[in-house]
Amino acid sequence: MRLGKEQSAGYVEDTEVDSIAVDEVTAEITIDSTERTRLTPTAQPSIPVG
Amino acid sequence: MGLSSWLSGSARGEHPDRPFTGYKLAHAALSADGARTGFAGLTMGAGHVYGVVADATCVWNSRHQSPRRWCGCGFYCLHALTDALSLGCATENRSALLIEVAASGRYIRYERGLRYSRQRVRAIKQAWCGCGRPGVALADAGSGLVGWRHLAPACDQCVAGRPTLTVRDFVARLDGRVRIDEGPDGMAQLPGMQAPAAMTAEQPFAVLTAEIALLHARLDNLQARLDG
Numbered sequence: 089m090r091l092g093k094e095q096s097a098g099y100v101e102d103t104e105v106d107s108i109a110v111d112e113v114t115a116e117i118t119i120d121s122t123e124r125t126r127l128t129p130t131a132q133p134s135i136p137v138g
Numbered sequence: 139m140g141l142s143s144w145l146s147g148s149a150r151g152e153h154p155d156r157p158f159t160g161y162k163l164a165h166a167a168l169s170a171d172g173a174r175t176g177f178a179g180l181t182m183g184a185g186h187v188y189g190v191v192a193d194a195t196c197v198w199n200s201r202h203q204s205p206r207r208w209c210g211c212g213f214y215c216l217h218a219l220t221d222a223l224s225l226g227c228a229t230e231n232r233s234a235l236l237i238e239v240a241a242s243g244r245y246i247r248y249e250r251g252l253r254y255s256r257q258r259v260r261a262i263k264q265a266w267c268g269c270g271r272p273g274v275a276l277a278d279a280g281s282g283l284v285g286w287r288h289l290a291p292a293c294d295q296c297v298a299g300r301p302t303l304t305v306r307d308f309v310a311r312l313d314g315r316v317r318i319d320e321g322p323d324g325m326a327q328l329p330g331m332q333a334p335a336a337m338t339a340e341q342p343f344a345v346l347t348a349e350i351a352l353l354h355a356r357l358d359n360l361q362a363r364l365d366g
Contacts, residue, residue: 092249
């Protein structure tokens, strides 16, 4: 490819970055979820105590 | 600018605040397993396939950074779209895609274009079938590199019966985002030429078919009289 006569030289940053479309970003946020912290299905202990 | 100043070119040369927009030709390429796509150069870079973002390396001497003044290495692009269109007229370039790139990194600027170290493909602007119609798909070009098949644009009529990849599927398998610059009717027509009107193209064929059918009927009638 013939580009003609040289004129100058330099450096330029690649300032273009791949953007992410909003609809591609998904997130699930759970606030104050007691279901995730409960270890037994009921509030009672599963093994009789005493 | 002497050699010493070029060695420190990034400190002494120009410092534009954003990449250059350039235009160039490239062959579309499909990996052997069909999972990935990329672009292959036409001349010096013909032996390599690059992705959406790529850094140039010298194919002759890996010890110097690309582009080097006394070497021909680096990516190339043209400033003007019309120059890239002209390049696409050459016989050996007919099956290439016309793409828009953002040129950055170290560069040497010439009258008509740039030689540079970092390239980002922004858009596919033109893809023409060998028959002159806009390309709607990419078909095996019959050439390639180890691990890669070259693809050539093909129109909806020339792709009939051939395995193809749509331009959108080609873009979806690239390693980054690339725009397809097409209008409501797809890729642009060749400059100075018009799309054929569907009726005028098909009408003579339809008339000929009717004439042949009529001729067959008369022959059958004649044969029936002779037999009778």
